[in-house]
Amino acid sequence: xxxxxxxxxxxxxxxxxxxxxxxxxxxxxxxxxxxxxxxxxxxxxxxxxxxxxxxxxxxxxxxxxxxxxxxxxxxxxxxxxxxxxxxxxx
Numbered sequence: 052x053x054x055x056x057x058x059x060x061x062x063x064x065x066x067x068x069x070x071x072x073x074x075x076x077x078x079x080x081x082x083x084x085x086x087x088x089x090x091x092x093x094x095x096x097x098x099x100x101x102x103x104x105x106x107x108x109x110x111x112x113x114x115x116x117x118x119x120x121x122x123x124x125x126x127x128x129x130x131x132x133x134x135x136x137x138x139x140x141x
Contacts, residue, residue: 053121056133057085057102065102069121075114081107083114104134 053069067087074086083104106113120132 053123055085055117055120057104057136058133059136067102072121075117077110077114078103079110081105081110083110083117085117104136 054066055069055072056064056066058064067085071087072085073088076084076086078084083106084101085104086099086101088099104113117132
């Protein structure tokens with residue numbers, strides 16, 4: 052199973068299995084919104100969650116890299132893509 056690690060700091064990381072990511076949206080030139088299912092303990096059968104990744108001026112490029120990784124078309128060896136952010140709020 053492939054996972055993506057979203058990270059603000061060493062003590063603020065979230066791992067999401069690629070199989071649970073069901074949509075990615077380019078919100079603007081800076082932001083990619085990743086939507087996924089059942090990340091937290093849902094009280095209902097299905098719960099939707101999202102993480103916004105800000106990459107100033109590069110949202111489309113980042114979205115394409117994420118899609119390549121999730122579809123396994125990215126060359127290279129690592130099994131986890133690490134996205135590091137500055138500030139709070141992943």
